[in-house]
Amino acid sequence: MSRAADRMLGLILMAVAAAYAVSAARLEVPFAYDPLGPKAFPFGLSALLAVLAVVLLVRPAPGGRWPTGMLLLKVVATLAVLALYGMLFSVLGYVLASALAVLALAWLFDAGIGKACMAAIGMSLGSYVLFTYGMDISLPVGTLFGGH
Known part of the structure; x- marks a missing residue:
């Protein structure tokens, strides 16, 4: 630039x-x-x-x-994943939306599917526990699952 x-x-x-x-x-x-x-x-x-x-x-x-080529594609895809995360956060709830976002980002940056799944589960559940019990912050369950 x-x-x-x-x-x-x-x-x-x-x-x-x-x-x-x-x-x-x-x-x-x-x-x-x-x-x-x-x-x-x-x-x-x-x-x-x-x-x-x-x-x-x-x-x-x-x-x-x-950035050009594949790097530009990854940057645009990352922005798209983050935008979708913001849009689906209230609908899917924190845990599912976060898990899907981490899974997509890990896969996008060449983590194997096993590592990507482990990262998605660990980060979404770990951060949920940290926010909910460690910081006493309520996170959305998701309107898809009957939450508000």
Whole structure:
């Protein structure tokens, strides 16, 4: 990528960070289960994204090339998997959606089917246990399975 492309990406990411912060500001929960509330994590992510966008604006990379061929295909496929994950998260629930996303990403980056399945099961169940029991964060069961 050229310096101009890095700066353009920095501006786009700055706009995304601002939109994410506005979205986080509108987040309302009927009860407060912790002192920070549900807005702290999205605000933190938007601040981090804004800082990284500023780095791209101020210090763009000296050179580089866009990915081509198979690498470009993998980058596009990764973005598609992540977009599908976001769309299916509430429908399939956290565990199933996460398992399918990890399975697809592991397979996409050349893990064998056995390793991909083990990673999908381990990461989805492990992170579910961590979030639910370790952090007391409720995750969606999925409307497909009768959840809300």
